[in-house]
Amino acid sequence: MQLGTIEAAISELKNSGIVGMPTETVYGLAAKIDDIKAVQKIFSTKKRPFFDPLIVHVSDIEMAKALTTEWSELAQALAEKFWPGPLTMVLPKSSRVIDSITAGLGSVGIRMPNHPMALELIKKMGVPLAAPSANRFGKTSPTKAMHVLAEFPLDPGIVLDGGDCIIGLESTVLLIQKMSDIYQLCILRAGRVSESQIRSAIAEKKINFVFLPKADKQLAPGQMKHHYMPDIPLVVVKGNSTEQEILEKAKQRISSMPDRIDEVEIRKPKKFNSAKEVILDKDPSFAARHFYSQLREMSAQNTDILYIRISKDHETELWQPLMDRLLKAASLIF
Ligand code: TXA
């Protein structure tokens, strides 16, 4: 892929191409939702399995309404409160959404990104854009235009440089289902918009709802155990082990792991001689903003493994989205 202007991106999309699109969360790999060839290009470029559905991005609420058969008072309330922003609502899909976007599910994930370039692109296209994060399947998500270029150097397509992503972790994915007159909600993926924020936004509107702790596996096909993985193994350490102990444990355990888990490649270094520590900032938002680019930069340095220390301090709700990514990016946790 190569850097280009909005005009170049528009003509790429009109020619069934794909575009690296900046958002406030992570960069996406975008295609027009009514262009099956371009949508297939997203899957083949990312090497993403077809069972994992894509999020559809809109530039206004009217566009979102056309994608679902149930734009409820709840969806309206959450859109007014959190859009544009890092909340994806999974709602019953309308016939405008083709099956290859939703992996055959009856629902579609919809979000309005909070980035001027993404909004301008969608508005000028006049069509919603389907976009997963712009990384190879299972790998670390991109938070800079240069990450997207490095991820897909040989594939055709335009990347828009919208600067560094301010949030740095993917949106909250919220499943919304209506059962008689009560809404059942379930967070399929943690993100910057927290359960407490969603609860208080709805409480203001006097809507009946319950939060389910877990969704059926068929309703959340993208929640693999391994995801976001850097190019060298990441070890997450909960205790006080020394660097030497971490290396020894990694050698014993990672060498004997399978080469693939849930279709995600588990990289194994030839030796376990050197380690580098990924240090998290004390502030959870700041730590989240830099996490993926830290992983990318540090795994390109001359070291066999990375490790990261977590503690009780990281157990609060504000840390939840980052802890979710970090534990899935890990090859080993102890
Ligand atoms: O912040 C974000 O959400 C970024 C930016 C580019 O918008 N996008 C993103 O897309 O993270 P992706 O494809 O990497 O992750 C989307 C997640 C996947 O876990 C997928 O399974 C889930 O959302 N998802 C999408 N549509 C769904 C649906 N209809 N039902 C259940 N889960 C869905």
Ligand code: MG
């Ligand atoms: Mg992703």
